Amino acid sequence: MKRILSILMVTACLFMALPSQAQIQFGVKGGLNVSKVSISKEVFNSDNQSGFFIGPTAELTLPLLGLGVDVSALYNQYGIDTAEGSTKKKSIEIPINLKWTIGFSSVLGAYVAVGPQFGFNVGHRWFKDICEFNKKSTSLNVGAGLKILGHVHVGANYNIGLKDTGAMVKSDNGSFTHVDFDNNTWQISLAYMF
Secondary structure, eight states: OHHHHHHHHHHHHHHHHHHHHOEEEEEEEEEEEEEEESSOTTTOOGGGOEEEEEEEEEEEEETTTTEEEEEEOEEEEEEEEETTEEEEEEEEEEEEEEEEEEESSSSEEEEEEEEEEEEEEOSOSEETTTEEEOSEEEEEEEEEEEEETTTEEEEEEEEEEOSOOEEEEEEETTEEEEEEEOEEEEEEEEEEEO
16 A cells, blocks of 8 residues: 555656656747638639748657647738729737657757647728628648758648638629638748747
């Protein structure tokens, strides 16, 4: 019985010591995105749907396990072309990713990440009375990347739209139809952590 209690006490002490060993880093993240909107090619030209994102980021890591959480507040902007002209979608995106990092050495490590992303529209909601962007959006991030010298993080991820980004009002022979669309985005990012 004493042996079991001793093992339980040592295990509890180890779990209590883990948070004190946690590392938190703050930095700046930026990058490019290339979007593909899920709607017919006649309405949107996917060749012109690229943009950028930038903002502060923070990462909390438990070094012993390699697990961590990555949170950012990013200003995101990308272009959309329609038959009626071009517009920009502007939003604040808050990705919250669970990260697992494998360190090959103190110089290089690799990570995989997954988590939700919450978006809030900060630009115009309507474009020429034919396109309306929703106030909020929800998506899922899946990504991977490298950590170089402990400060530079280079990554790529795919952002999958879970809720509609907006709606198109389209005229077919005098009758109007309401077509919802969502947004899927490939992103390439570079972050510098202090």
